Amino acid sequence: MSDLIKSVEAPANENIPELFPGDAVSVHVKIREGNRERIQEFKGTILYVRNSGNNASFTVRRIASNGIGVERTFLTRSPRIDKVVVERHTKVRKARLYFLRSRTGKSARLKQKFS
């Protein structure tokens, strides 16, 4: 790709570590209410990570109240993301954890990976 294009694209956010599918993360998103800005957390498991430079994104799934699954895709280089905290890595054998969608409770657990 042209260097000129790369130079106008957004730089990588330094507050985002390398993410892997299965990670338990909390994403700190900046939310604007009127002219006030606050930070909202979105906690869940990463279903998949799409690494493609400027257009990189990752999807986080969390179980909201009443056991309803909520998935949210974030653009990794978006200025709206304040930071991402990885709480734990887990042992997974797939790059895309779509099987978690059909599981609830105990069967939706992932084994922690200690490095």
Place this chain on the structure above:
Amino acid sequence: MLKGLIGKKIGMTQIFSEDGAAVPMTLIEAGPCYVTQILTSEDDGYSAVQLGFSESKPKRLTGGELGHLKRNDLPPLKYLREFRSKDHGMKEGDTITVATFEIGELVDVIGTSKGKGFQGAVKRYHFKGGPKTHGQSDRLRAPGARGATTTPGRVFKGSRGPGHMGNDRVTAQHLKVVLLDAERNLIGVRGAIPGPKGGLVLVKSARKV
């Protein structure tokens, strides 16, 4: 003030606006352009400004081209294009850069679309084609009827049908300027523009507001 530039399409990407929204953007390396000639209605029958772009080696230009540019002591320029304009307030030898545009302004971008060669009516004009099943053979991408019956007994000229597609002058209207870099002569417009990467494009202020 004339708002027009000749440039080169660099390619597409996405950038983030201030509120964090992702904006699709095409990057154009435009200018600096030199005013190589002023055409007036008295002398030429119409008013226009001729701009030149892309400095090159003198040996790549013909003697006539070099002489035309030498009148105003301009460097050898690869491309010359005219912009119709009456109240431009420019004089020969002037320079135009991307600084004449502003962020948020609406522009039209003119380019030459990618050539597709000889194409059928389905791809070229979005004809429906024929049915796939019910005993059909060789009808899937056929254009169907193109004209009427014995009267007029022929197909009118200009009727849509298979033929050469692409490689046309195309104008993408009403594009918002989302990025300007005067130092590197870059201008970014929202959305796609015609032509391949590296293709020559003209940037003008929008015709329709």
